[in-house]
Amino acid sequence: MSKAMLYDSTLCIGCRACESACSEKWGLPYDDRIAAEERLSAHKLTTVKTHGERFSRRLCMHCAEPGCVSVCPVGALQKTAAGPVVYDADKCIGCRYCLLACPFGTPSYEWNSTQPRVRKCDFCADRQRAGKPTACSEACPTQATISGERDAMLAEAKRRMAEKPGEYYPRIYGLEEVGGTSVFFLSAVPFEQLGLNTQLPDEPLPGLTWAAQSKIPSVASAGAVLLSGVYWITHRREEVRKQEGGEKS
Amino acid sequence: MSTLARRRSAFWTVVFGILAVAGIYGVVLRFTQGLGSSTNLSDKFPWGLWIGFDVMCGVGLAAGGFMMVATVHIFNLKRYKPVLRPAILTAFLGYLLVIAALLLDLGRPERIWHALIMWNPHSVMFEVAWCVMLYTAVLALEFVPAVFEKLGGEAPLRWLRAITVPLVILGVILSTLHQASIGSLYLIVPHKLHPLWYTPLLPVMFFLSAGCVGLAMTIFESWHSSRAFGKQLEVSLLNGLGRALAVLLSVYLALRFTDLAQRHELARILEPGIEAYFFALETALLLLPAVFLFLPSIRRRPGALYACAFMAILGFVTNRLNVSVTGMEAGSGTHYIPKWTEVAVTLGIIAAGFAIFRLAVKRLPIFEPVET
Ligand code: SF4
């Protein structure tokens, strides 16, 4: 079964324990200055954003059909069956198409390195494989972030919404966006007030490219036939003309 | 050489020298400090001038090559032969520009070969990589006859002539796919690219507009070389190219506006804002030459024809920069203005292209009559 995460903004107290646990897991520096940077970057793979008195986490959404995976020319990004979208730095050529294509603005690049890598959350693929929760959900003191089986996460989200109907905006963010993700958001207010993009299409993005890309073989073969045909006709005409000219003279 | 001519050539030498120094500085900065210090790119705006101009326009410049090759070799319109070799040379240089820019822009250029063995056919970038490699090889083969004619070498020439037809067909198909797929690169960002440019027809739009700029470049460079080397082209030939450009531009613009209307986005051209202004600029630069070139009196005057072709080229460049920069800014939630080093490197590569073109034209039988 595939893994998922539930982030419940109504329970988040903005303590940033998730940020700190993530940095530790990746061996990245973490201090007050970095804690204050409320944006994803090559040295901060998850962050807690402040929106008035509410909080909203950011991390890779681990899309069901990720744009980043579909655009990577060398397959450095892969969607694993267990859910995590993982990155292989040894394959990456650094085209940064994944940064362009991600609908959630997730991946970051090591702009100041001469041997740069893409950096992004990998859903603690190793921990999840070992049956453990992600580092951030283990660190969360309020159950605002929890992780586990996808079905269990969805059931828990619905249970929380049913229990306190007045406290939740009646939708789960991540269920439909770009074909669904592995990170679900709950909120007291409409999601755009947490800075989330609510304009995303429901269909997975890779399909938009594939609609054109899949026509390549037929365009190529039709083109070859057509061009050979034109070539034959125009040159045959010339030959005929030459012969006729020759007979006349 | 007259004093004036000597002064002019000294002036250009100085300009090229400055561009070369600035460009080399940018390249050194890129490879010693990384992309962060040499560009204004960011996580929010990961593709800038090097992709939007050098790669996307460089590929477009090359379109003249496949169009002229198809005209002469496949459609058998032999009177266009005099512009065939210059067009192939431009295409070849355009592709070298693209490769140079890619090597600068990729974070790990030494791994460019990864695309050969690590496949992802779902990725447009994967297809672009393959088309660049294969088509550069085809162009090289289409271009070497000029070299062999100069150096002598009957056997390779005969061998090359034998494979001309399949080579030509392969080249035309590869570049069709490639021109189109540069547009397909942006199909994945409906949420970022402004609706004045985002359309499922992006690949078709890019293919048609590349066709326009291919013709425009062919006119542009033949006029340029005729001035520089005193080799005048036939008026009837230029006239034909001009008419073809007018028709193709009209087809492109008609499709562009039909598409906007069908997507119910036409009203956006009146929404004040940077997008609408740049759309207006792009459209004007393509529409004016389309209208003027339908007038025979314009087409008969080389100067006017040249001006129209140049406008169309500017319109094409504006379109590519609109897709890659103007139309992407709002959706990316940021502004991007290239850093001076990005501009310097770009100008440096263009200057190198011009210099190689002139050198090749001087030393090789490019503008000379050729027999098959
Ligand atoms: S959120 Fe972005 S980086 Fe993460 S899987 Fe989706 S497309 Fe990829």
Ligand code: SF4
């Ligand atoms: S930057 Fe690396 S991981 Fe991202 S699309 Fe390019 S090759 Fe793939």
